[in-house]
Amino acid sequence: MNRRGYGTVIAPMLSLLLLWQLCNCQAELNDSTLRLHQYRHNILNGTSVWSLPLPLPVPLQTDKDSLKDVTEAGRHGAHLTHSSVIYGLTEVANTSNVNAVCHAQLKHLQRGILNKQPWAMKALDASGSKSSGFIFGQNYWLGSREACQSVQRPVGITLSKNYERVMHYGLITQPAPFDMDYRVVYLRHSSPWQVEIKLMSEQVLHIGLCLPSSCQSREIEGLTSDYVTGSFADNDIFELQPEVLYMKDLKLRDAFYDRLSFKLVVASVLATCAFMMCAQQLSVGKQLPPEGQEDDAGLAPVESELWRVLYSLLKWHPLQNFVSCYDVSSNWRKMFAMRESNSRDIPLINGLRSGCAIFILIFHVFWYMYFTVHNKTVLISYAEQIFFQYVSSAPLLVDVFFTISGFLQTYNFMRNTKQMDAVRQNGLLANAKLYGKLLFHRYLRLGPLYLIVMGSVDLVFAYIGDTSVYHINERFDELCTQHWWRNLLFIQNLFDHREMCLNWSWSLACDMQFFVLANAMLFLYAKRPKFAQLATVGGLLATIIWSYGIGIHHNYEFSFDSMYATGSLIYISSFVRVLPYIVGSMAAWCLVERRLQYELSDLQERGLWHFCLLAFIVCIYSTVKRDLGYLITISLFVLGRVIFSLCVCWMIAGSARGRGVWWSRLLEAPIFQHINRLSYAIYLLNPLVISFVYSLTTSSTHVDPLMLGVVTCGFAMIVYLLSIVYSMAFEVPYSNLSSLLLRRNCKPKTT
Numbered sequence: 061m062n063r064r065g066y067g068t069v070i071a072p073m074l075s076l077l078l079l080w081q082l083c084n085c086q087a088e089l090n091d092s093t094l095r096l097h098q099y100r101h102n103i104l105n106g107t108s109v110w111s112l113p114l115p116l117p118v119p120l121q122t123d124k125d126s127l128k129d130v131t132e133a134g135r136h137g138a139h140l141t142h143s144s145v146i147y148g149l150t151e152v153a154n155t156s157n158v159n160a161v162c163h164a165q166l167k168h169l170q171r172g173i174l175n176k177q178p179w180a181m182k183a184l185d186a187s188g189s190k191s192s193g194f195i196f197g198q199n200y201w202l203g204s205r206e207a208c209q210s211v212q213r214p215v216g217i218t219l220s221k222n223y224e225r226v227m228h229y230g231l232i233t234q235p236a237p238f239d240m241d242y243r244v245v246y247l248r249h250s251s252p253w254q255v256e257i258k259l260m261s262e263q264v265l266h267i268g269l270c271l272p273s274s275c276q277s278r279e280i281e282g283l284t285s286d287y288v289t290g291s292f293a294d295n296d297i298f299e300l301q302p303e304v305l306y307m308k309d310l311k312l313r314d315a316f317y318d319r320l321s322f323k324l325v326v327a328s329v330l331a332t333c334a335f336m337m338c339a340q341q342l343s344v345g346k347q348l349p350p351e352g353q354e355d356d357a358g359l360a361p362v363e364s365e366l367w368r369v370l371y372s373l374l375k376w377h378p379l380q381n382f383v384s385c386y387d388v389s390s391n392w393r394k395m396f397a398m399r400e401s402n403s404r405d406i407p408l409i410n411g412l413r414s415g416c417a418i419f420i421l422i423f424h425v426f427w428y429m430y431f432t433v434h435n436k437t438v439l440i441s442y443a444e445q446i447f448f449q450y451v452s453s454a455p456l457l458v459d460v461f462f463t464i465s466g467f468l469q470t471y472n473f474m475r476n477t478k479q480m481d482a483v484r485q486n487g488l489l490a491n492a493k494l495y496g497k498l499l500f501h502r503y504l505r506l507g508p509l510y511l512i513v514m515g516s517v518d519l520v521f522a523y524i525g526d527t528s529v530y531h532i533n534e535r536f537d538e539l540c541t542q543h544w545w546r547n548l549l550f551i552q553n554l555f556d557h558r559e560m561c562l563n564w565s566w567s568l569a570c571d572m573q574f575f576v577l578a579n580a581m582l583f584l585y586a587k588r589p590k591f592a593q594l595a596t597v598g599g600l601l602a603t604i605i606w607s608y609g610i611g612i613h614h615n616y617e618f619s620f621d622s623m624y625a626t627g628s629l630i631y632i633s634s635f636v637r638v639l640p641y642i643v644g645s646m647a648a649w650c651l652v653e654r655r656l657q658y659e660l661s662d663l664q665e666r667g668l669w670h671f672c673l674l675a676f677i678v679c680i681y682s683t684v685k686r687d688l689g690y691l692i693t694i695s696l697f698v699l700g701r702v703i704f705s706l707c708v709c710w711m712i713a714g715s716a717r718g719r720g721v722w723w724s725r726l727l728e729a730p731i732f733q734h735i736n737r738l739s740y741a742i743y744l745l746n747p748l749v750i751s752f753v754y755s756l757t758t759s760s761t762h763v764d765p766l767m768l769g770v771v772t773c774g775f776a777m778i779v780y781l782l783s784i785v786y787s788m789a790f791e792v793p794y795s796n797l798s799s800l801l802l803r804r805n806c807k808p809k810t811t
Contacts, residue, residue, distance in 0.1 A: 137174060141291050145201070146187035146269050147173060148287040149280070157286065158279045165238050165272040178230030182211045183240060186270040194298060195254055197436035200760035201267045202529055205310075208242035208270035211235070239273035243309050245284050246531050247302035254298075255437045258621035260533045262436055265302060266760075268529065277307050305531075312526045321518040321540070328512055332789045335386040342383055385796035391788055395737055398730040408715030409464055411727025412708070414735035416457040421746045421779060423454035424564070425772045428750045432530055434760040440620060442763060449681045455631070456680060458567050459640040459701055463708045465571055466578065466644030471716075473582045474652045483586040491583055498579055501798045502572070506740075509791040510568065513744045514540060514547055517562055520748060524755040532755070536561055553634060557627040564747045566632035573634050574641045581645075600642045604698055607636050611694030618686040618693055639698070640705035647709035651716065669714065669721045672707040679704040741783035741791060749779050 140147035150170035155163050172180025186208035188201030215232050219225070247265040256263065271280060285304045292302075316322065373379070384390075401407040426443065433439050443452035474480065483491055522537035524530075540561035546552040550572035552560050560566065585592035607630070610616070614626050623631060630636050660668070679700045688696070714720055715728065735742075753775070754761070 140173065140184075144184060144187070144189050145267055145284070145287065145292070146184060146271065148291055149269070149271070149283045152283055152286045152290065157282055158275060162272060162275040162279060165274055168237070169272065178228055178234040179211055179236040182207060182231065183236065183270040186211060186242070186268070188266070188268040191434075193435060194251075196438060197255065197257075197262060198434040198760075199249075199254075199262065199265050200432075200434050201265060202244070202759055203242075203268035203270065205242045205268065205529065205758045208240060208268075211240045211270060240270055241273045241309065243269050243271060243277070243280065243307060244529050245269060245280060245307040246305040247284070247288065247300075248305055249300040249302045251298045251300045257436060257440055259430065259436075259624050264305065264531045265300075266529065266531060277309060281307050308526070308529075310527050310529065312523065316519075316522055316526070319519065319522060319537075321515040321522075325512065325515040325519060328515070328790075332386070332793075335383055335793070336388055336789075338383045339385075339387040342380060343387060343389070381800055382797065385793040385800065388788065391792045391796070395784070395787065395792065396734055398733055401728070406468075406712055406716045407728035407733075408711055408720070408724055409468070410732035410736040411729065412460055412464060412711070413739045414732045415727070416460045417735070417739040417742045418776065419450065419454045419457055421742065421776060422772055423451055424747050424750050425768065425775055426451055428747065428754055429761060429763075429768075431533065431751075432754045432757060432761045433763055435763055439763045442765065443620070444684070444686060446681065446684050448765075449684050453680045453683050456683075456701075456704065459637075459704055460708055461567065462571065462574070462637060462640040463644040463705045464712065465574065466641035467648040467709060467712055468644075469575060469578045470582065470645040470648035471652060473579075474649065480586050483583055495579060495583060499576065501802065502575055504798045505791075505795050506568070506572070508794045509741060509744065509786060510547075510565070512786070512790045513748065514544070514562055517748055520752050524752065528755040529758055530755055534563065536563075553632045555628075557632050562747075565744070567637075568743075570632070570634050570637050574638060577638075578641070578645060596642060596646065600639070600646070603635060603639045603642070604702075607639070607698045608694055610636065611697065612690060615690040616694050616697070617688070617690060618683045618697075639701055640708075643702060643705035644709055644712075647706075647713060651713050665714075665719065666721055668710065669719075669724065672710045673723065675703055676707045679707075738780070738783045738787055741787040742779055745782055745786060746775070746779045749782060750775055753778075 137147075141151050142148075147170065150166045150173075153163055153166045158166065169180055169183060173184050186204045188203035191198050191201055212235060214235060217232060219232070245267050247267065249263055249265055251263075254263065267284075269280070281304050284307075288300075288302045288304070426439070430436060430439060442448050479494075482494065486494065518537050518540045521532065521535060525532050525535055525537055539559060540547070543552065543555070543559060543561050546555060547561050547565065547569075550569045552562075553566040553569040557563055557566070581592055581596060584595070610626075610629050610633075614629065616622060616626055616630060682696050682700050711724060715724065720728070
């Protein structure tokens with residue numbers, strides 16, 4: 061065959077072979093592309109990652125979709141590195157700063173985010189990132205704790221298949237391939253682009269992270285520190301300069317159950333329950349027929365022997381009297397009793413105390429909201445508006461309690477002529493014993509409830525310190541462990557207010573100290589009246605001069621930052637806060653000794669009543685202008701409190717004489733008798749309840765006046781119900797015991 065014949069045969073064969081090869085390549089390419097799209101579809105709609113074959117590598121130049129995906133992944137990665145903390149941590153993670161398992165899972169999470177796998181997208185979405193509102197205090201980049209939990213466990217929601225949805229169903233059904241935990245890392249920033257109010261530690265960023273459980277806390281802290289000093293800082297327009305403080309895994313530590321306060325509180329509750337059961341059995345035993353007549357009446361056979369043995373123990377008269385103090389039914393009737401006022405009562409005091417306790421509770425709702433609110437500047441601005449002055453000036457109402465305490469202490473002591481005569485006739489040793497007895501009964505009435513609340517606060521703050529998403533600035537669990545003895549002696553207000561266990565109990569410490577000094581002065585008055593009068597007037601002048609000196613020296617203003625900075629020197633200082641107590645004592649002395657005799661017409665007296673109410677309101681609203689200069693401010697602070705206390709004294713004295721007007725009659729309503737009996741428990745418990753509830757929230761709160769009103773009503777109801785329980789268990793029984801001891805001491809001795 062010639063060459064022309066070979067060429068004629070070979071050319072068609074080569075053409076067919078080339079065509080066959082091209083068809084095979086195209087089929088392989090189409091099959092690879094199909095499997096790649098099937099992989100993406102299954103990943104987005106909940107099919108397990110591990111059950112799918114990986115797509116074959118395809119040349120980038122032959123697959124436009126793959127080229128687009130790689131480009132998008134690179135663009136998303138660059139953006140997420142600067143905007144997402146959790147993605148930034150996956151970027152800086154390597155085998156030298158985390159353990160091998162953590163490193164592998166972080167990289168798996170990173171790839172899952174770039175590939176838009178549902179479980180990884182949920183983890184990204186559940187983690188905190190930069191939020192708007194930073195300038196006004198948005199430091200809570202918490203993400204969502206519930207969303208992180210849904211990464212581990214499918215969301216319990218049923219969706220009908222009758223409707224088309226554009227969502228990826230894997231958002232509901234697809235779990236993470238490894239365990240994930242929600243944690244919070246805390247960073248202190250020093251940005252000049254946030255309003256700094258100088259109230260505790262508002263410049264702490266809270267960043268929620270949904271991370272693999274295999275990563276240890278110290279490793280995450282290290283990763284965060286590397287990230288915020290690298291990629292995060294490079295794109296930080298707010299100049300945060302953050303510094304990692306610590307991290308929480310939000311799990312309660314076993315040490316919680318080893319705390320001494322836990323054991324003491326549990327023991328106190330069990331002992332109180334036992335005493336209540338004994339009191340109930342004693343009450344039932346008194347209703348049983350005499351021995352030998354239907355011994356088992358009213359008791360089951362098995363219970364009979366047990367209760368009879370217990371009843372035989374309770375036949376010891378002193379123990380029987382003690383246990384009777386815990387009788388629930390009797391104490392319940394006493395707490396809710398509404399009795400008519402007699403000539404020795406001052407019914408207006410019930411209304412004053414009740415109203416002030418409620419307004420202070422409202423103030424605490426705003427105050428403890430500050431630690432969880434993400435627009436702190438707006439919250440403070442509300443507090444400076446005239447409409448909310450009755451809330452922001454509520455701390456002034458503490459002076460009402462001091463005025464009432466000073467008035468009643470002097471009024472009751474001087475009207476007890478038998479005790480006054482005993483003091484005059486007694487020698488130094490006998491008066492020292494009487495003084496000690498008065499102090500003992502005061503402590504017996506106030507101490508038990510105070511101590512059980514202190515133990516409860518220690519436990520609650522130990523709990524929220526471990527489990528709350530918020531940075532707890534006032535760690536009372538640590539402060540109470542160190543400084544419990546100060547509270548035991550009622551001297552906690554003599555130290556820095558930032559080191560106080562139960563810092564709201566400063567007024568209780570002041571009141572106890574004033575009681576000690578007032579009793580000493582009254583004992584002195586019984587012996588040497590002129591000297592006691594001069595000492596009292598000198599004390600009043602001294603506290604006024606001291607207040608002026610401290611205020612001028614520290615440039616005191618009504619702004620919240622100035623008031624907080626001078627809290628130890630002015631706000632909780634016994635030397636400053638004794639002023640209304642002295643004014644109340646002097647008013648009671650004038651009333652008992654009838655030193656201020658006057659005759660007023662009905663019109664003049666009603667005018668004075670209304671003038672006192674007007675002055676009272678003006679004093680409350682005197683802080684609406686908070687930048688008046690330190691000299692005017694301290695003058696308003698001192699003289700305003702004198703006028704404020706005098707108005708309260710006029711109201712009390714008028715009620716004691718049976719006088720009043722329509723609004724004073726409202727304060728004398730019988731319902732306030734009940735609230736007044738609970739005012740001590742309300743005062744101690746409301747900060748504990750409010751701070752505990754706020755700390756359990758999983759997202760920061762927003763200031764809204766309408767919702768605050770609703771929340772305040774809820775808090776008031778919770779505190780009221782809890783106060784009944786605490787008062788029935790730890791206040792009323794010891795008040796009964798004090799009265800029992802006083803009655804026993806007053807009985808004449810028989811020879």
